[in-house]
Amino acid sequence: MPDRRLIRIELPDAPPPPSAYAEADRRQAIEDLLRGNRFDPAGAGRGPFGLRLMVREGRLVFDIRDAEGAPLRAIILALGPFRRLIKDYLMLVEHHEEAVTHGAMEARVQAIDMGRRGLHNEAAELLISRLEGRIQVDFETARRLFTLIAALHQRV
Secondary structure: OOOOOEEEEEOOOOOOOOOHHHHHHHHHHHHHHHHOOOEEEOOOOOOOEEEEEEEEOOEEEEEEEEOOOOEEEEEEEEOHHHHHHHHHHHHHHHHHHHHHHOOOOHHHHHHHHHHHHHHHHHHHHHHHHHHOOOEEEOHHHHHHHHHHHHHOOOOO
């Protein structure tokens, strides 16, 4: 029976997180992904899989590996459709961190968090559609992958 999930995730080119908050967000996304995900790349074998997620020449690269780390295939996506979402998401994450760190009123923190969740959902839907026919992922997997895609664009 095929094992359609990720067991390893690497971000080889990710910049260092700009803050402890961003580092925790990135670490949590990876932990959540490894705890439960659906990752079914077309034509890549039975699984489970490793994933090296990176940006090369302005494109998003899903470098899919087998359980031992041997390359299976690469999926390359244009980043253009994600740019606005990444920019807005990183801005909201920064505002959320500032609000939490500086003790903003709970209503403000919740409003920022709602906006962040909305962007996250929109980005997950876009990622699912851009991967269609290449990699099947469920909604939660797409959300967590988007967190990591955004992490590849964080400024120190």
